[in-house]
Amino acid sequence: xxxxxxxxxxxxxxxxxxxxxxxxxxxxxxxxxxxxxxxxxxxxxxxxxxxxxxxxxxxxxxxxxxxxxxxxxxxxxxxxxxxxxxxxxxxxxxxxxxxxxxxxxxxxxxxxxxxxxxxxxxxxxxxxxxxxxxxxxxxxxxxxxxxxxxxxxxxxxxxxxxxxxxxxxxxxxxxxxxxxxxxxxxxxxxxxxxxxxxxxxxxxxxxxxxxxxxxxxxxxxxxxxxxxxxxxxxxxxxxxxxxxxxxxxxxxxxxxxxxxxxxxxxxxxxxxxxxxxxxxxxxxxxxxxxxxxxxxxxxxxxxxxxxxxxxxxxxxxxxxxxxxxxxxxxxxxxxxxxxxxxxxxxxxxxxxxxxxxxxxxxxxxxxxxxxxxxxxxxxxxxxxxxxxxxxxxxxxxxxxxxxxxxxxxxxxxxxxxxxxxxxxxxxxxxxxxxxxxxxxxxxxxxxxxxxxxxxxxxxxxxxxxxxxxxxxxxxxxxxxxxxxxxxxxxxxxxxxxxxxxxxxxxxxxxxxxxxxxxxxxxxxxxxxxxxxxxxxxxxxxxxxxxxxxxxxxxxxxxxxxxxxxxxxxxxxxxxxxxxxxxxxxxxxxxxxxxxxxxxxxxxxxxxxxxxxxxxxxxxxxxxxxxxxxxxxxxxxxxxxxxxxxxxxxxxxxxxxxxxxxxxxxxxxxxxxxxxxxxxxxxxxxxxxxxxxxxxxxxxxxxxxxxxxxxxxxxxxxxxxxxxxxxxxxxxxxxxxxxxxxxxxxxxxxxxxxxxxxxxxxxxxxxxxxxxxxxxxxxxxxxxxxxxxxxxxxxxxxxxxxxxxxxxxxxxxxxxxxxxxxxxxxxxxxxxxxxxxxxxxxxxxxxx
Numbered sequence: 141x142x143x144x145x146x147x148x149x150x151x152x153x154x155x156x157x158x159x160x161x162x163x164x165x166x167x168x169x170x171x172x173x174x175x176x177x178x179x180x181x182x183x184x185x186x187x188x189x190x191x192x193x194x195x196x197x198x199x200x201x202x203x204x205x206x207x208x209x210x211x212x213x214x215x216x217x218x219x220x221x222x223x224x225x226x227x228x229x230x231x232x233x234x235x236x237x238x239x240x241x242x243x244x245x246x247x248x249x250x251x252x253x254x255x256x257x258x259x260x261x262x263x264x265x266x267x268x269x270x271x272x273x274x275x276x277x278x279x280x281x282x283x284x285x286x287x288x289x290x291x292x293x294x295x296x297x298x299x300x301x302x303x304x305x306x307x308x309x310x311x312x313x314x315x316x317x318x319x320x321x322x323x324x325x326x327x328x329x330x331x332x333x334x335x336x337x338x339x340x341x342x343x344x345x346x347x348x349x350x351x352x353x354x355x356x357x358x359x360x361x362x363x364x365x366x367x368x369x370x371x372x373x374x375x376x377x378x379x380x381x382x383x384x385x386x387x388x389x390x391x392x393x394x395x396x397x398x399x400x401x402x403x404x405x406x407x408x409x410x411x412x413x414x415x416x417x418x419x420x421x422x423x424x425x426x427x428x429x430x431x432x433x434x435x436x437x438x439x440x441x442x443x444x445x446x447x448x449x450x451x452x453x454x455x456x457x458x459x460x461x462x463x464x465x466x467x468x469x470x471x472x473x474x475x476x477x478x479x480x481x482x483x484x485x486x487x488x489x490x491x492x493x494x495x496x497x498x499x500x501x502x503x504x505x506x507x508x509x510x511x512x513x514x515x516x517x518x519x520x521x522x523x524x525x526x527x528x529x530x531x532x533x534x535x536x537x538x539x540x541x542x543x544x545x546x547x548x549x550x551x552x553x554x555x556x557x558x559x560x561x562x563x564x565x566x567x568x569x570x571x572x573x574x575x576x577x578x579x580x581x582x583x584x585x586x587x588x589x590x591x592x593x594x595x596x597x598x599x600x601x602x603x604x605x606x607x608x609x610x611x612x613x614x615x616x617x618x619x620x621x622x623x624x625x626x627x628x629x630x631x632x633x634x635x636x637x638x639x640x641x642x643x644x645x646x647x648x649x650x651x652x653x654x655x656x657x658x659x660x661x662x663x664x665x666x667x668x669x670x671x672x673x674x675x676x677x678x679x680x681x682x683x684x685x686x687x688x689x690x691x692x693x694x695x696x697x698x699x700x701x702x703x704x705x706x707x708x709x710x711x712x713x714x715x716x717x718x719x720x721x722x723x724x725x726x727x728x729x730x731x732x733x734x735x736x737x738x739x740x741x742x743x744x745x746x747x748x749x750x751x752x753x754x755x756x757x758x759x760x761x762x763x764x765x766x767x768x769x770x771x772x773x774x775x776x777x778x779x780x781x782x783x784x785x786x787x788x789x790x791x792x793x794x795x796x797x798x799x800x801x802x803x804x805x806x807x808x809x810x811x812x813x814x815x816x817x818x819x820x821x822x823x824x825x826x827x828x829x830x831x832x833x834x835x836x837x838x839x840x841x842x843x844x845x846x847x848x849x850x851x852x853x854x855x856x857x858x859x860x861x862x863x864x865x866x867x868x869x870x871x872x873x874x875x876x877x878x879x880x881x882x883x884x885x886x887x888x889x890x891x892x893x894x895x896x897x898x899x900x901x902x903x904x905x906x907x908x909x910x911x912x913x914x915x916x917x918x919x920x921x922x923x924x925x926x927x928x929x930x931x932x933x934x935x936x937x938x939x940x941x942x943x944x945x946x947x948x949x950x951x952x953x954x955x956x957x958x959x960x961x962x963x964x965x966x967x968x969x970x971x972x973x974x975x976x977x978x979x980x981x982x983x984x985x986x987x
Contacts (some may be wrong), residue, residue, distance in 0.1 A: 164245070168252035171199040190326060192258055193236075193266040197329035200239050200249065204370045206978025208379035214975050215294045219455050221472060221968050223288065223295040224448055226486060227281040227479035228440060229420070230299050230382060231273025233791025235330045235369075237264050237635055238286075242372040268323040269792050271305030272384075274424040275710040276817050277518050279791065280596075280954075281479055283817070286628040287958040289373035289380040290654060292971035298444040300436060301331075301367050301384035304419040309749050309788040314765035318422075318752050331384075334366045338388070341442040343435065347539045354496050356539045362413045363388040364443035374630050374654060377975040385443045387416035423751045424710040425524040431532060438537060441485045445493060448474055467500060471511035475966040478515045478590070481526045481582035487513055487589035488543040496539070502546070514965045515586035515593050516623070519814050520600070520608050521714065526582040527573060533580060544580060548572055551588050558615065569611045587612045587619070592965045594621040597815035597836040599856065623961055624839055625815040626954035629656050632821045636795040639678040640826060644946075647671065656953035663947045666940055676939045679802070679826050686800035690784065696772070699779040702741035703932055706797060706827070707805035708789050711750040711757040714812040718906070719914050720746060720805055721763050723925055724783055725882045728771050731780060739780050740929040745797070747786030759902050761785065766891040766898070794818075799825045803928060806831030807921065809912040811856045820952035826942045828931075830924055832917070836952070844948035848941050852924035853917035862916065869907050872915035879918050883907075
């Protein structure tokens with residue numbers, strides 16, 4: 141049998157990645173050596189692998205710069221409506237390979253680096269992830285930036301340049317331990333600081349009402365320094381900008397006002413101001429009302445709005461003088477998308493600018509604000525909703541509190557007109573929640589201050605309309621929309637799974653990379669023996685490669701013939717990693733009970749980070765590692781079952797594990813996972829899904845046919861019925877002997893003999909106050925896992941089902957999602973205009 145091609149050899153064959161022209165290769169080698177010499181000040185005798193990575197990154201970045209400048213010039217001249225995507229998280233991962241792919245440089249770079257005696261994959265592994273996000277919400281923002289550039293939209297991502305991103309996770313004695321993510325330690329080759337656009341942001345102070353209007357006085361100032369990162373579209377020469385703000389103390393900080401001569405202390409105290417952009421809050425789907433977080437939220441909004449208005453006022457390239465004086469056209473030229481409620485302060489801040497500074501009357505300012513802003517809701521979990529104490533606003537943002545009170549007053553007057561005497565409705569719909577303490581409901585502020593509100597999957601948008609925002613939907617149903625999430629096929633197919641991408645391109649051509657619906661054409665090959673074999677072979681190669689990685693990282697041999705059963709996502713009770721554990725233990729008990737019986741072998745991998753303060757999530761990780769210690773060291777089990785906790789799950793690890801997966805676990809309680817996007821990545825990469833009818837799973841089943849997913853468990857209606865009736869965990873415990881055995885093992889210390897009490901909090905939760913009803917879905921889940929085993933025993937039928945799933949995954953491209961936002965919320969059309977590259981004249985008329 142012929143030796144399998146290395147990834148490098150395979151890549152060199154792949155047309156989708158750009159042809160390596162001889163001129164390109166020579167130029168890349170020249171520039172690589174130039175950067176090694178002039179930028180890194182090293183020669184080949186003393187250069188480290190990291191130096192080589194930086195030399196290559198700078199070489200690739202050089203190819204972005206001309207396109208970047210030209211794209212921005214093009215926007216200044218055409219003056220299109222600009223989209224501003226505001227998010228406190230951008231989970232970007234690594235940039236090098238994505239940039240090479242989008243510029244069509246991958247093969248040329250591969251060849252050049254090979255000729256220089258280096259290995260491209262090795263260099264790619266040196267790059268740090270930009271981990272400026274927690275999970276789905278932050279990664280969605282990153283996919284959206286890729287799609288907006290690919291669709292030729294004049295779009296900007298605005299966020300915070302956290303010095304420390306999501307913590308690195310170490311597993312020590314089976315427990316999660318957090319380490320600071322010092323991702324900027326060696327520098328970031330992709331960002332460009334822009335000190336010339338530094339802007340002031342104000343905090344604290346007091347408000348004075350004068351005949352000229354409100355004045356916010358005696359504030360403390362923090363400067364916002366922008367860092368720009370290029371965002372290349374796929375082979376269309378468009379390069380958009382992600383602008384992240386970093387906090388800087390002004391030079392007179394603490395020297396002007398208070399300090400009598402303690403100069404040293406004043407300079408040391410600059411850290412207090414600069415702490416604003418120090419660290420990402422590591423909570424996913426949980427609100428922690430900390431003052432520093434509120435400062436972060438206002439910081440990004442205040443800097444961004446000044447920037448948007450500066451750009452709106454000066455419409456021609458390079459001109460800093462204001463030319464537009466009227467704000468009448470503002471909503472026709474500016475769209476602001478709020479990624480969850482975290483940037484909700486954009487609404488009162490825009491009002492403050494328009495009313496206090498630009499002197500518009502309230503009604504005009506409000507019309508402009510609502511036409512400009514739109515809000516995306518990401519969760520219905522009550523503990524995730526942002527409700528800030530009024531007292532904190534009073535201190536930190538006194539003018540914004542007044543503006544919010546005025547917005548609320550006018551809002552409630554309108555409700556009174558519509559529903560005279562309905563006091564309960566007024567209480568429910570108010571932006572201010574009475575109580576101790578009084579709180580501001582940021583979601584209500586967003587709904588009232590936006591012209592469009594959307595959920596992120598059909599079922600979630602329906603739940604939003606019928607529950608959390610029902611009162612608002614009753615009045616303005618036209619405001620509410622659905623925009624089902626998507627993923628970028630550039631990173632999540634072409635970059636992470638080149639073997640599968642090439643196989644698809646051979647069959648249906650390359651246009652699917654920008655029109656993923658074309659994957660439907662694969663339906664013609666569902667029964668094609670050769671194609672079935674090729675798809676199975678690509679999966680097997682990906683599994684072998686990941687098995688090698690696991691052996692290197694975890695010193696554990698795994699059976700590549702086993703089902704790779706994978707659940708990777710943030711650790712949270714609603715995502716029900718515990719249910720997965722119950723299946724693992726049940727499977728283990730079945731092997732122990734009947735050791736000579738044939739069992740379909742499995743390698744079960746669970747990965748994800750727990751918020752540092754979330755006790756139960758950390759205990760869930762401990763359960764996985766404890767069960768793994770028992771199962772993996774039991775000689776009776778052998779290689780029929782292995783359990784691995786994947787340490788430090790992040791974007792770059794997702795790119796390795798997802799292409800190797802056979803089974804994707806999407807098992808949240810129906811009605812809790814707004815959409816999910818990992819589910820889409822697994823589907824596109826040839827894994828089958830076991831899941832509940834929750835989030836985007838519903839639409840995946842709709843696209844592929846429910847019979848081609850392993851759907852189990854309660855639907856939303858069943859969960860609601862159970863809430864009315866009351867969920868009784870003990871009933872299941874008593875009725876199901878296998879479940880009882882599993883729970884007794886966990887609570888007796890079978891998996892924690894040195895600390896038998898270790899899991900008592902978990903067992904107590906499961907038995908007495910489990911909001912997510914794990915036991916109610918246990919029986920159906922175990923039965924469904926049996927169906928998985930049955931299909932896996934028939935490799936050909938399994939692979940046919942895989943092909944059906946891949947063919948049905950076209951809907952889940954973020955290109956489709958962004959096209960819908962563009963047309964139905966932002967009022968712009970995607971453009972397939974290809975801006976001329978830097979080496980060609982800008983217009984055909986140019987000489």
